[in-house]
Amino acid sequence: MSPTRRAFLAGAALTALAGCAADPAPVGHPALRRPRRAGAVAFLRTGAAAPLLELRGEPDVLVGLGARLAPGTPGLTAMPPFPGEVLIPERSNTDAFLQVEGDDEEECRERLAGLLAALPDARATWQTTVRRDTVDGGLQRNPFGFVEGQTNSGSVLLPTGDALLAVRVIRLAHRSWDADTPEHHRRVIGRHPDGTWLDGAPAHADPGYAADPTGAVIPLDSHVRAMNPRTPGAPAPRMLRRSWAYQAPPTAQGTPDEGVLFMAFQDDFGKGFALAQSRMAGDALHPYLLTVGGGYYAVPTAG
Template sequence: MQPVPEEQEGRDPAAVPHKARGLSRRSLMGIFGITGATATLGVAGYAGVSQLTKPAPTPTVETEQVQASDVVAFDGIHQAGIATPAQSNVVLTAYDVAGTAGKAEIAAVMKAWTLAGRALTTGSSMEGDPDISTGSSTASLSITVGVGATLVEKIKAQRPGALVDLPAFAGDQIDPLRSGGDLVVQLCADDPLVLAQADRVLTRLARGILRVRWQEQGFGSTGARKDGRTGRNLMGQLDGTNNVTTSALAKAGPIWVSDDGPAWLAGGSYLVVRRIRMLTEQWDQTNKGQQERVIGRTKDTGAPLGSKLESDFVDLEAKNPDGSLTIPADSHVRLAKPASSAENMMRRGYSYRGAVLPDGSVDQGLLFLAFQKDPSTSFIPVQQRLAAHDALERFTLTTSSGVFAILPGVSAESDWLGSALFS
């Protein structure tokens, strides 16, 4: 099992001009030289990438009235959706480059996504798109974009040493078609309709250049509770105790990539994605006491075994009167606890419920999302311990996996996501 509920201590001068408060769909099409039924960024859908860099008229803004408290700023040192307080729902989509699309075409999509991201997160109406969330707030929508090692290699950019391929872990049953990808987009919001709108807009803008490889949807994220209490996963366990915290304004920290790697990633992060099916029938047939020993925490309060409060120190040396370890040697808490600060990750997990399987059980579990500075020194060593010894492994099955470099944020109006990578 991944480190699921436990334990963490602790410019392109030719860029298209735009208005920071968002664009209408008609204005977006005008900037890209796109009209009528061919309003996509497909290879055959526009007359050439040179059109993307032509001066454009001041766009017409058609903005919905939204409350400031519902708006998550798109611009910043880092992308939103990482240090942002976790919203209630997620749509996670991986894309592959379609056909013979090249570097310039992919860059055009990134520019379009940047413009659309500013519009969607501020509640601007985009003509010609679904408008299924018309009249709604932005529901704290955040948009987070990352790239896979395969894309970095396709455009012949410098691959960071930390953008590693995950090794095979014991017990995994990975479906390669639902893993990896050239790009990933994490959409988070408190309203599923807002997510559906954003997903359809971004996918439409990429049509002909990118194709969807896989998509996952989740709900009830760790930390989404407005009262600050830790949420529960589908095993009924508190999920997210002792999580790493960080600031969207911090230039350095436990999950942010510094300037010691490729310049195109400075201010970014790394995302490890794992789709973990929970074998809930077996779990539900296990008595509560045994469940607590598997996790190493009481189910009701989340307190470490032998303690009273969720926030109590995890005493790995504590023993029962008979001399046995209070927190068992194969418990998830013990094995997931970072051995050093290098293993710190910020978890942002969501539950999922999928299809009914042939045996009548439901495919359900956890979308494990973890942001970190270097997967080779954080996720990989922790997961190797868990795969070898974690008692929770008997009740889970990982079916998909991926690692992505999350691009830095954008702060200038003339900037766009991935500008340094594609320069």
Template sequence: MVALDRGARGGESRAILRELVSGLRAVERAGVTVGVGLAVGAFGAAANRPRQLVEMPAFAGDLLDPARSHGDVLVQVAGDRAADVRAAVEGLLPAVPGWRERWRIEGFRAENREEGGRGLARNPFHFTEGFGNPAGDGETADRALVRAGQGEPEWAVGGSYQVVRIIRFATELWDKDSVSEQERIIGRRRDGRWLDGAPVGEEPNFAADPKGRLTPLDSHVRLAAPDRRDPPPLVRRSYSYDRGDGDTGLVFSCFQRDLAKGFEAVQKRLEGEAMAKYLLTTGGGYYFVPPPGDHWIDALR
């Protein structure tokens, strides 16, 4: 991921946005998505802006570094080979002289695979994640994509609000705990099985465990989704990172059509979770990923 700000060079707003879109040809060997931040979203008339696009606030326990947070646009480059992704990013920057790098981070998905239609990977705490995502395209779109009649401008229909959180993991502290304690903090087995014995492909009945005897009340999964049959309306696609010198963690990324009902509702429920002492969010931001094409550039006026 690379967050960019408009450079000191002047110019009409839509022109420099088109320069960016044109420069993305430099990353043709890899997949790429672009999200606009608050400053770009505010280019045009208020009626044409994504309604919920604001600067990401600091939540309980966050220590946001301004140099690693926010940005006018977020370019996310993905590929099967890390060398290709790095080359694509390096090729992009010279191609967009109207933009300057604000921050970047390189991520990876250990043991990346698909099971039951869900993309799974192992995070730095040794747990497999991704089981909470929908398995079908229809439900994925329902959770992630802005709908007509939602109160958003017409051009934004089919787009998505993206939340990025750079979360540093206290892996040395975490690894001092027993595996069973780690599983109680998360609320699942390392391989994704539920603590109450429910198989991976089924949802646990938390209502049958009101005192948290099987799945603790302050476990991550229980707070994130108290009713697993009514999951949060968001889709996750996160990456591990390792900057060296013990700075390892997760580039948490999720997409939703409604920030308040999606990420923000989950984040507020997670205040006071047992895992909090092992996590420190240091950066990231809110962005709006436009629908395919570049017609959105003309809409921001």
């Protein structure tokens, strides 16, 4: 990174308070570091990858390059259309994706603004602050109140040391969800809110699907069972999830714009995100979700 740009970025970071300060012990790739409690993200249109690549070494910064900016990345394409989504162009298949993390949303928003100011050839088409609600053991509670993330894969890097990243902006139908009963919620997810399985197995244990072949206890169309049936010929999607809650202003029509910014690192979209997405049609959680944006990106290592 040039001395001038490094000085600018350092100054921009210092204008934010300690809530978006860097993790004191960052690691080489963003997929492998401990996620922070808050952040800010932006989808970008730009024709130049080099200025974005200069940000790779900045602590708690993630740079994602779309297929046009990283044409040599194995397996990287534009995200294909999936059934049921209603994509907003400003949030979909952009040239790049940028994220900063920290401990306070507003301070991360300010730091992101400083980084964007150092990218004069890039235009942010949509940006928002994000947050994570974590519980003991490093797991996360989603906006519907259920602990998730027990089946993350640890193998997500390409031989180059980079990773593929799927990003999805998913609105949640809170009104419909809240109108249903807690018992229905548990059967839709397939777990209790604390993460334990409906058959009584602990959160980190395998469920007893073999003893429940018809789904009498854990329904066959529950979210956890639809995504990972644990049957021969139905492998678990291989990806590392980093979900974030977001809340943006309502749409011009008054529709609430809040939900999940879903991020999944992987080394093969076909064995990771795309495999999970192919199972969504049979997922009882699907009616409560509306995907309005996202894309496929390459995330380079910080080195």
